[in-house]
Each structure stands twice: as structure tokens, then as C-alpha cells.
Amino acid sequence: MSILPFQTSRKKRFEALVQPHLEGMYRFAFRLTGQQQDAEDLVQDVVVKLYPRLSELESVDQLRPWLNRVLYRQFVDQLRRRSRQGEHALTDLVDGDGQNDWLDTLDAEDDGPVSKLARAQLGPALDEALSTLAPDQRALLLLHDVDGWRQEDIADVLGIPLGTVKSRLHRLRSALRKRLQRRLEPVSGSERVGK
Incomplete structure (x- = not known):
């Protein structure tokens, strides 16, 4: 005993x-x-x-x-x-719904129809853009930008130098921004009708 x-x-x-x-x-x-x-x-x-x-x-x-x-x-x-x-x-x-939970927690500044339409378009576009990232890229971006982890902690957990974390975050944000712009604005400026 x-x-x-x-x-x-x-x-x-x-x-x-x-x-x-x-x-x-x-x-x-x-x-x-x-x-x-x-x-x-x-x-x-x-x-x-x-x-x-x-x-x-x-x-x-x-x-x-x-x-x-x-x-x-x-x-x-x-x-x-x-x-x-x-x-x-x-x-x-991941069936595409895996990343929606954190999007649902964001507060809207304005719940007008324009804001609702923008959110309705942004959510699926962001999910699609995030799903195109490699698992380690998606984890890095979400840990820092969504969960609020410090870059030093991410470097320690992932076992990579701090400079690598910073440069990857910069590249990932830039790539994500470009994907979202292409998705949300499919018509280029020269093809728009009237201004």
C-alpha cells in the first residue's frame, strides 16, 4: 500500500x-x-x-x-x-470551417449593411487564403496575429531564429494581403466602369 x-x-x-x-x-x-x-x-x-x-x-x-x-x-x-x-x-x-471560430469573435464597428456585406465577403476569402498556407505558415501567422504570442515565444516554440519569425511574418502578411485583394477585387482599375 x-x-x-x-x-x-x-x-x-x-x-x-x-x-x-x-x-x-x-x-x-x-x-x-x-x-x-x-x-x-x-x-x-x-x-x-x-x-x-x-x-x-x-x-x-x-x-x-x-x-x-x-x-x-x-x-x-x-x-x-x-x-x-x-x-x-x-x-x-480542414473543411474550411476550422478557422471561422476566431472570425466570429471579432467585434464590428458598424453593423450597417455595407459592413455586413464586407464581413460576409471577407470571412470566406480569409478562410480560403489561410487554407492555402502551409501548416507551419498558418500556425505562425495565427499564433502571432490572432492569439497574440510574442515573436520571441514563437521562435522558441518553433525552434527558429527570431529574425526568421519576423521575416516570415512579413512575407506571410504580404502574401495574404495580395490574395485577399485579388479575391475581393477581381476587376482591375483599368477595367472598372466609370469612376
Whole structure:
């Protein structure tokens, strides 16, 4: 019976470390996968893998970035494993509705008909443009611009230099802006009727 209190103590220590970060891990996993079920599975896989490594968890100074880095690596491993097996990547399964949740949380400055029409056009165009990005590009853009992560934290989690994060964000925003402009303004200035 002496083993049971040790296991209970171990479980409580693990929960105390990981529980405060589960919601953030889920949001990050959802940004990576685009699907609720895939995000839940990804977080569960990470938690199961980390449970035997309690002493390592306890030695980590900044647990949030460390956990997100582990989650990202698990995601990349799953993508590689699925591509080797001939399956579709997790993000290929996004049906277009996966990115709508955060768009619905944005407040409108004006709920007039023009504003409603603009939002009705922008939502699908933005979803389409985001779906054309590679998973790592979409995650980078959403982590920074939607979730508000600092560039330093993104660099740490993704394991890339800070300068690379900055340049990729700049290129991604520029490419996204051009795609949205092409989608929302299909007629060039010279082809417009009357001004």
C-alpha cells in the first residue's frame, strides 16, 4: 500500500504542473490542426508522453514555451508519420470551417449593411487564403496575429531564429494581403466602369 500514496502524489504533482497550461496547449493544437478532435488527440498524446517524465517537467524553468515546443514537435512527427503512410496530413482535413471560430469573435464597428456585406465577403476569402498556407505558415501567422504570442515565444516554440519569425511574418502578411485583394477585387482599375 505504500505505492498508492506515491502514485497519488506523483499524479497530483503532474496535474499541478500541466493543468494550468492545458487550455493554451489546446488552442495551440487547434491552430496547428484546424480540427477539434485532432487538437484534443494531439494534446492527449503529449500529456501521455510527458507523464513518465515528471522529474524533467519539474526541472523546466518556463513550462509554457517548453510544453508548446513539445506539442509542436509531436504535431510535426504526426504529419511525417501520416505522409509516410500515405494518409492525409491533419491540416488537409480542414473543411474550411476550422478557422471561422476566431472570425466570429471579432467585434464590428458598424453593423450597417455595407459592413455586413464586407464581413460576409471577407470571412470566406480569409478562410480560403489561410487554407492555402502551409501548416507551419498558418500556425505562425495565427499564433502571432490572432492569439497574440510574442515573436520571441514563437521562435522558441518553433525552434527558429527570431529574425526568421519576423521575416516570415512579413512575407506571410504580404502574401495574404495580395490574395485577399485579388479575391475581393477581381476587376482591375483599368477595367472598372466609370469612376
